[in-house]
Amino acid sequence: MSRFTNYMPEESGNWYIAKCPVFEAGQKCSVGIGGTGTVVTQQSANTDLAAEFLCWAKMSDEGEQNIWDTLGFDVCNTACWTDDAFAHDDSNQYNAYFRNYPYDVLNSIGMDNIGKISVVAISPTINEYVCNTTLNEVLEDGMDVSDALQELQDAVDLEQ
Incomplete structure (x- = not known):
């Protein structure tokens, strides 16, 4: 989302988010592949502290709020998607940028219609x-x- 606000701030209020079309009934209309993979490497000087921070950032309400407010990344904690204080907060620059609320679209799609990517050896x-x-x-x-x-x-x- 930050690409919209950073590179096209003058477009605020002009963009509407919609689910992707499908070609056949029953196909997934979205794919949960966004975001950045985050890990704690073995080379970390303090793996326990890094893992604790990562869990806080990716799983706590406060961490997810910071990820959304600061980075504009869709959050993993789907409970936030239905929290009005989170999903409809007009002071959030990403919520305010679009003509509709991004998490309303995700909620309307439903988890059963959000596909996943499987990684294989090839x-x-x-x-x-x-x-x-x-x-x-x-x-x-x-x-x-x-x-x-x-x-x-x-x-x-x-x-x-």
Whole structure:
């Protein structure tokens, strides 16, 4: 959300958040892939303190409030999504930026309609091929999307 407020502040009040369309009934209309993965590494000088802070930041109401207020990241604690003091706080720059409340959209979608991404051993290979080959072939070279996707599938099949 901070990209909107930081890079397009003059657009405040002009944007409306909506769920993504689906192509077939029953498909997920959102994917819970946003945010930043956060870990405590073994190299940390004080792993216990770092883990305690991380738990506070990602799981407590106060920590999640700070994440939303300061960074504009959607919070993991879904109980916050239905808390009016949190989700409808007009003093929050991210709530105030949009024509509707971001968490109202998430609540209307419902957790059952928010998909997840599964990472498998070949995920880095797939990502690299898509970014370095498939997108370039389609967007720059004009290759047919179906052909490019079949080429990607063939490359994945070779790796497995």
